Amino acid sequence: MLGIHEIGLFILSGVLLNITPGPDSVYVIGRSMQMGWRGGAAAALGISCGCFVHVAGAAIGLSALLMASSTAFSILKLVGAAYLVVTGLQMLWSRPALAASIDEPARSSLQRVFLQGVFTNALNPKVALFFLAFLPQFVAADAPHKPLAFLTLGLIFIFTGTLWCLVLAAFAARAAYRLRQSEGAIACVNRALGGLFVYLGIRVAMLETR
Numbered sequence: 001m002l003g004i005h006e007i008g009l010f011i012l013s014g015v016l017l018n019i020t021p022g023p024d025s026v027y028v029i030g031r032s033m034q035m036g037w038r039g040g041a042a043a044a045l046g047i048s049c050g051c052f053v054h055v056a057g058a059a060i061g062l063s064a065l066l067m068a069s070s071t072a073f074s075i076l077k078l079v080g081a082a083y084l085v086v087t088g089l090q091m092l093w094s095r096p097a098l099a100a101s102i103d104e105p106a107r108s109s110l111q112r113v114f115l116q117g118v119f120t121n122a123l124n125p126k127v128a129l130f131f132l133a134f135l136p137q138f139v140a141a142d143a144p145h146k147p148l149a150f151l152t153l154g155l156i157f158i159f160t161g162t163l164w165c166l167v168l169a170a171f172a173a174r175a176a177y178r179l180r181q182s183e184g185a186i187a188c189v190n191r192a193l194g195g196l197f198v199y200l201g202i203r204v205a206m207l208e209t210r
Helices: 007-019 023-035 037-060 062-068 070-093 099-103 107-122 125-138 146-175 183-205
Strands: none
Touching (some): 007 146, 023 037, 023 107, 037 107, 037 125, 125 146
């Protein structure tokens, strides 16, 4: 009805893409090591919400606009790069949390981790272009409801990715329980995440329209 074809291949491809190590996985693992499973889960849900922004954009044509308009692409690119670099520098300069607060992360801390996950993906034009390139391969050219087809495929992709990130969060939190008792270890994780955000910001800033 929606013009979606090869749904099995799409799901398999999506799962393989989701489990491939990347910045999102590193972020979830890092937050799980810092704050336990709830921190990792907050990061995973934030990432998924950020991805949904791009899925919705692909469904209504915003991603195509980014591809066609160099001005729109450049604005989003610079905003996203600035956010990533500033967030990364804040992590690099921050002091490690005490073990007591790590075991029971404050609601405000979880909200901050969630929003970082959202903005990291929502402000990254590379994610928008990925969905624009990936989703149409599984929708027929004469599909009567292309936006709904894109939205359906995107939600499937996000669902499998969220499940994988939650599994990562659980394993990372369990494996890092002892590490989370050490301020030195937490400081190293903080620095690693900060460096990752700065690196991603620089990469985003160097993206060019194709």
